[in-house]
Amino acid sequence: MKRNYYLLKNSRIRRKDNTICLEYENGEKKNLPIEDVEAFYLFGEMDLNTKLLNFLSQEKIPLHVFNYYGYYSGSYYPREYLNSGFVLVNQVEAYKNPEKRLEIARELITGASHNILCNLKYYQNRRAGLEGHIEEIEKYKNKLPEVSCIMELMAWEGHIRDRYYESFNDFLDLPEPYKKRVKRPPDNMLNALISFGNSLMYATVLGEIYHTQLNPTISYLHEPGNRRFSLSLDISEVFKPLIVDHVIFKLINTRMLSEKDFDQDANCCYLSENGRKIFIREYDERLSTTIKHRHLKRNVSYRRLIRMECYKIEKTIVGDAEYKAFQAWW
Amino acid sequence: MSSNLPDITATEFNYFHICQRKLWLFSHDIEMERESDAVLMGKLIHENSYQREKKEILIDGLVKIDFMDGEGVHEVKKSDSMEDAHVWQVLYYVYILRKKGVEVNKGVINYPKQKRTVEIEYTPEKEAEIERKLVEVEKVRQSQDPPATLVSKICRKCAYEEFCFA
Ligand code: SF4
Numbered sequence: 001m002k003r004n005y006y007l008l009k010n011s012r013i014r015r016k017d018n019t020i021c022l023e024y025e026n027g028e029k030k031n032l033p034i035e036d037v038e039a040f041y042l043f044g045e046m047d048l049n050t051k052l053l054n055f056l057s058q059e060k061i062p063l064h065v066f067n068y069y070g071y072y073s074g075s076y077y078p079r080e081y082l083n084s085g086f087v088l089v090n091q092v093e094a095y096k097n098p099e100k101r102l103e104i105a106r107e108l109i110t111g112a113s114h115n116i117l118c119n120l121k122y123y124q125n126r127r128a129g130l131e132g133h134i135e136e137i138e139k140y141k142n143k144l145p146e147v148s149c150i151m152e153l154m155a156w157e158g159h160i161r162d163r164y165y166e167s168f169n170d171f172l173d174l175p176e177p178y179k180k181r182v183k184r185p186p187d188n189m190l191n192a193l194i195s196f197g198n199s200l201m202y203a204t205v206l207g208e209i210y211h212t213q214l215n216p217t218i219s220y221l222h223e224p225g226n227r228r229f230s231l232s233l234d235i236s237e238v239f240k241p242l243i244v245d246h247v248i249f250k251l252i253n254t255r256m257l258s259e260k261d262f263d264q265d266a267n268c269c270y271l272s273e274n275g276r277k278i279f280i281r282e283y284d285e286r287l288s289t290t291i292k293h294r295h296l297k298r299n300v301s302y303r304r305l306i307r308m309e310c311y312k313i314e315k316t317i318v319g320d321a322e323y324k325a326f327q328a329w330w
Numbered sequence: 331m332s333s334n335l336p337d338i339t340a341t342e343f344n345y346f347h348i349c350q351r352k353l354w355l356f357s358h359d360i361e362m363e364r365e366s367d368a369v370l371m372g373k374l375i376h377e378n379s380y381q382r383e384k385k386e387i388l389i390d391g392l393v394k395i396d397f398m399d400g401e402g403v404h405e406v407k408k409s410d411s412m413e414d415a416h417v418w419q420v421l422y423y424v425y426i427l428r429k430k431g432v433e434v435n436k437g438v439i440n441y442p443k444q445k446r447t448v449e450i451e452y453t454p455e456k457e458a459e460i461e462r463k464l465v466e467v468e469k470v471r472q473s474q475d476p477p478a479t480l481v482s483k484i485c486r487k488c489a490y491e492e493f494c495f496a
Contacts, residue, residue, distance in 0.1 A: 082359075082361060084360055084361075212363070293495075296491065308492055312496045318358070318475075
């Protein structure tokens with residue numbers, strides 16, 4: 001099974017014959033067999049050259065770069081290798097058809113809100129006081145079938161998300177109460193965690209899209225290609241509650257992360273190197289956690305579920321099956 | 331001469347016998363990333379498809395996947411689980427070769443694992459059957475929507491399983 005490699009320490013990364021060689025500042029070296037690598041996530045300050053990039057292209061391995069604060073800055077997305085003109089034309093057509101576009105976008109948000117509710121219901125059993133939030137979110141979710149355009153859909157999604165984050169105060173042991181979502185730059189611990197987790201999620205989904213015929217710039221919920229591989233944002237919506245938020249809840253409530261794992265400069269709050277290490281360990285573990293798939297009747301990891309979500313989108317755009325977003329059933 | 335050749339690859343002809351959905355997906359360039367043996371082999375055949383640079387590629391293909399001798403066209407198979415598909419695949423090679431003016435009359439399938447060979451005589455009836463099948467293959471390729479999922483135990487070994495059952 002291939003795995004993601006998250007490189008946090010400053011180092012030099014290069015090709016050495018048919019392996020990847022990491023050289024750390026203290027002179028230590030490490031060799032990774034290329035067959036084991038799914039993707040690279042670079043967090044440290046890394047030295048690399050085109051020989052490495054060519055090698056990654058040849059081996060079909062994406063490389064994602066994160067900035068000093070740990071937020072996504074870009075990807076080396078190797079040359080596509082699973083091209084299908086047929087799929088591309090259909091992907092564009094589905095976008096240009098307002099009904100089809102709305103149908104897919106609506107299903108993405110429906111799945112996402114179902115998964116959000118699933119998280120809250122889990123905590124409701126342990127902590128009182130979440131009923132109000134759940135009821136409210138359910139009310140918003142019930143509006144989704146009636147919306148007639150993307151704008152309206154986005155508006156309800158915004159309400160759901162606001163209410164959801166607000167509810168964190170009622171079941172997370174936060175050192176300071178959560179007020180509102182601040183993205184650029186995050187202003188407190190919780191916002192820093194959400195931003196960091198969402199960056200990881202975005203890169204992970206992009207890596208899965210890469211191994212399908214889908215074009216990552218054509219999306220349905222988000223506006224296509226606007227400086228971003230926006231299809232990745234679309235599919236992330238469904239999995240953020242199940243992967244990113246799950247990790248955040250665990251790290252906070254078990255006190256695996258505390259204030260000392262964050263750095264604060266001027267008005268930006270971000271995870272320290274140690275904090276990132278802890279977050280990534282949990283994140284990667286969550287990605288490889290398996291659940292029994294209902295149709296395949298065997299265990300599949302969350303990462304594989306993301307791939308299969310890409311397949312579902314592909315299926316719906318080529319007219320094979322209606323899109324049904326992944327919904328947690330536990 | 332070559333204008334008589336169908337543009338249907340051996341892989342497509344083969345998939346037609348396994349699963350029509352698989353044929354449809356493959357012919358729309360929807361291929362799976364997983365490099366299973368089956369997919370790899372399919373790619374080899376696909377890349378060496380008969381339309382281009384015939385002789386050389388043919389020889390390549392024969393050396394890699396199968397070979398030809400005085401007896402006829404040979405095809406080597408690992409498992410005997412899809413025998414009918416194998417038979418038609420090797421007959422299709424014969425068909426193509428004959429179209430190109432090579433006098434072959436027999437297909438041989440080698441199952442080295444089972445230490446077994448199956449010989450198939452090429453007859454005018456079989457040729458007619460291939461031509462009937464080619465029309466069917468074309469129909470599947472042209473169909474607007476993908477054919478339904480098989481839901482059979484062969485799906486378990488198919489590279490498209492996660493796609494079909496997602
Ligand atoms: S998984 Fe089954 S239905 Fe799908 S292509 Fe393969 S054999 Fe056909």
